[in-house]
Amino acid sequence: MxxxxxxxxxxxxxxxVVEDELGFELVDVEYVKEGADWYLRIYIxxxxxxxxxxxxxxxxxIDPLLDEYDRDNALFPGSYILEVSSPGLTRPLKKERDFIKYQGRLVTVKTYxxxxxxxxxxxxxxxxxxxEIEIEVNGERMVIPKDRISLVHLAVEF
Structure with a gap:
């Protein structure tokens, strides 16, 4: 898979569980291989x-819930390391609520x-x-179709 x-x-x-039961926003989930290890990263x-x-x-x-959910190893092909963390200052914007919440903020948009x-x-x-999203770059507005966007994240102003 x-x-x-x-x-x-x-x-x-x-x-x-994360949002309704525990009261946190689930920002993103990543399942990535780094070196020989697989990581399941949960950003809240x-x-x-x-x-x-x-x-x-x-x-x-969530750790015991994931173990029970995947007790037959149908989801995860092997062992993984579970990490839960904040999305940080440069959090990705993925959901509609993210784009609405962070209007007026500096973002980085990467396209395919x-x-x-x-x-x-x-x-x-x-x-x-x-x-689509609309950003202002150097005083000019630019519309970028969402199907051309690979990543949008908050940017840090210096």
Whole structure:
């Protein structure tokens, strides 16, 4: 099974627990191989911030659930390392609520193919529509279709 589809299945399974039961926002789930090890990374957020206790609380709650969910090893092909953390200052924007929440903030947009000779844009997120986002780059507005976007994340202003 492809790592993205594993992450999607894990997201669907743990989202009610993380959000409804524990009260955190499930920002993202990644299932990636680094060296010889597989990592299942769960990124959470909360309006009051995320500390080590929050990460530990989520980890302790979902770890046994994931073990039970995958008791026949149909989802995960082998062992993995579970990590729960904050998405950090450059959190990815993936869901509609992310784009709405962070309008007016500086973002980095990466595209699959060049647009006007560029594949990366830094600008202010001005608008979100289901099929596109609008950013302001150097005072000019730019509309980027979502199907051309590979990644959008918050950027840090210096």
């Amino acid at each position: 492809h790592s993205a589809s594993i992450a999607d299945r894990v997201t669907a399974f743990i989202q009610p 957020d909360h309006p009051e911030g995320i500390d080590l206790n929050a990460c530990e609380r989520v980890s302790r709650r 193919a060049p647009i006007g000779g560029q594949k990366e844009f830094n600008g202010i997120l001005r608008d979100y529509r289901p099929a």
